[in-house]
Amino acid sequence: MKVEYLFYLLVFPGLLFTGVVGLLVGWVDRKVSARFQYRVGPPLFQNFNDFFKLLGKETMIVKQSVHWLFIAAPLVAFAALVLLSTMIGSALFYQQNIGGGLIVVMYLLMVSSVMIILGGSSTGNVYSSIGAAREIKLLLADELVFIFVCLIPIIKSGYQIDLVQIAGIQESGGAFIRATSGIIGFILGILCIQAKMTLPPFHIPEAETELVEGPLMEYSGPPLAFWKLNHFMMWVVYPFLLVLLYLGGFKSEGLGILWFVLKYLAIVVVMIIIKNTNPRIRIDTALHFFWKILTPLGIIALILSVLGA
Amino acid sequence: MGWYNKRLAKSIWVFHVSASPCNNCDIEILDLLTPYYDIERFGIKLVGSIRHADVLLLSGIVNQKVGPMVQRIYQQAPKPVFVVGVGTCPSSGCCFNDSYNISQNREEFIPIDLYIPGCPPKPEAMIEGVVKLVEVLNG
Numbered sequence: 157m158k159v160e161y162l163f164y165l166l167v168f169p170g171l172l173f174t175g176v177v178g179l180l181v182g183w184v185d186r187k188v189s190a191r192f193q194y195r196v197g198p199p200l201f202q203n204f205n206d207f208f209k210l211l212g213k214e215t216m217i218v219k220q221s222v223h224w225l226f227i228a229a230p231l232v233a234f235a236a237l238v239l240l241s242t243m244i245g246s247a248l249f250y251q252q253n254i255g256g257g258l259i260v261v262m263y264l265l266m267v268s269s270v271m272i273i274l275g276g277s278s279t280g281n282v283y284s285s286i287g288a289a290r291e292i293k294l295l296l297a298d299e300l301v302f303i304f305v306c307l308i309p310i311i312k313s314g315y316q317i318d319l320v321q322i323a324g325i326q327e328s329g330g331a332f333i334r335a336t337s338g339i340i341g342f343i344l345g346i347l348c349i350q351a352k353m354t355l356p357p358f359h360i361p362e363a364e365t366e367l368v369e370g371p372l373m374e375y376s377g378p379p380l381a382f383w384k385l386n387h388f389m390m391w392v393v394y395p396f397l398l399v400l401l402y403l404g405g406f407k408s409e410g411l412g413i414l415w416f417v418l419k420y421l422a423i424v425v426v427m428i429i430i431k432n433t434n435p436r437i438r439i440d441t442a443l444h445f446f447w448k449i450l451t452p453l454g455i456i457a458l459i460l461s462v463l464g465a
Numbered sequence: 466m467g468w469y470n471k472r473l474a475k476s477i478w479v480f481h482v483s484a485s486p487c488n489n490c491d492i493e494i495l496d497l498l499t500p501y502y503d504i505e506r507f508g509i510k511l512v513g514s515i516r517h518a519d520v521l522l523l524s525g526i527v528n529q530k531v532g533p534m535v536q537r538i539y540q541q542a543p544k545p546v547f548v549v550g551v552g553t554c555p556s557s558g559c560c561f562n563d564s565y566n567i568s569q570n571r572e573e574f575i576p577i578d579l580y581i582p583g584c585p586p587k588p589e590a591m592i593e594g595v596v597k598l599v600e601v602l603n604g
Contacts, residue, residue, distance in 0.1 A: 186505075195503040202508050205476040209519070212469045214543035216516060368513030376516035376543040 169245020229275030276371025287370020304454030486525025
């Protein structure tokens with residue numbers, strides 16, 4: 157039993173699978189973005205080359221930084237993401253509950269944002285601190301809506317917080333996106349993912365043009381490689397979670413694998429389209445968007461789901 | 466190191482150092498990123514932070530005032546890092562060669578690995594220069 161868990165963690169839904177698929181999906185993102193701009197785009201294994209190149213570079217530690225936090229932040233975020241991908245992946249592919257329910261997932265998803273804040277503010281760089289401060293505000297903006305996004309499937313599955321139970325109820329009773337509250341929740345979920353991954357239009361913390369990657373500015377070498385890998389792993393973790401919560405999960409028999417890949421790619425493509433067609437918004441606009449527009453929508457969806465619609 | 470050098474050759478991240486240029490080469494460097502030339506197909510990316518850079522694109526004469534700054538930027542870059550001098554200015558000083566302020570011995574501020582002459586060099590010439598660097602890395 158223990159050996160199986162180690163396999164889950166290191167190979168199939170965990171580290172190796174999420175890393176490789178994440179780097180490949182990161183390539184899809186870069187390629188599709190390039191085609192949007194009438195460019196050719198990078199070759200297939202570009203992200204692998206970037207990752208291994210960064211692993212071999214020199215690590216520079218800023219003198220006035222908090223050294224242990226500076227190094228620990230990307231590794232803790234990486235560990236949290238590996239654990240998350242194992243939990244979500246084993247609930248999807250093996251119908252096994254490892255480590256806890258949706259509440260643990262919600263907390264672990266916050267860890268990577270918190271680590272970006274800590275790592276960015278540990279360097280002592282002005283741009284990094286501004287980026288970290290903006291990340292805090294963005295976290296404040298999107299967290300409440302993300303809780304609604306997780307609450308709607310809990311209510312619709314009859315107050316289950318177990319990921320396997322949520323997937324199982326959808327398998328017998330139809331995916332939650334068929335209901336009105338499910339549709340609203342799914343749209344909110346995609347927008348929340350966009351903000352949590354700091355993709356455009358919500359790339360406020362790592363604004364390339366004025367903050368030069370914000371919290372990641374002082375990172376070089378292997379820690380930067382792990383930040384980049386974390387970002388690519390989020391391309392797997394967040395859409396898998398949405399597929400599990402709203403689109404009915406994964407069935408191994410028949411055309412189940414094909415359906416699952418299609419659902420996953422649909423979410424990724426919608427995210428890339430949103431990313432490429434929107435300019436960056438200000439931090440106050442983001443707060444306004446999440447608190448005054450999406451939060452009432454989330455409350456409406458919650459009420460609808462309690463009423464059974 | 467052969468395997469690592471091949472990875473490095475396929476993913477060169479470029480940082481742009483302006484050492485008192487006339488802005489002519491800088492505009493041509495930005496041309497490289499436009500859809501027409503699209504240098505991302507070689508894995509080359511323009512980064513904003515010196516900590517992420519593999520290649521420093523140095524444009525302009527290195528004069529006495531900006532020289533120590535350029536040296537400091539070079540020291541802040543994580544090694545291995547390569548320096549490419551873009552335009553005639555870093556190699557010969559161009560029309561500013563007789564200026565009182567120019568640093569005659571700019572190699573002591575920053576070791577330049579590759580020169581791309583031209584005032585300004587065409588984007589094709591810059592791509593050729595980068596390809597030469599990639600060939601050296603690939604062995």
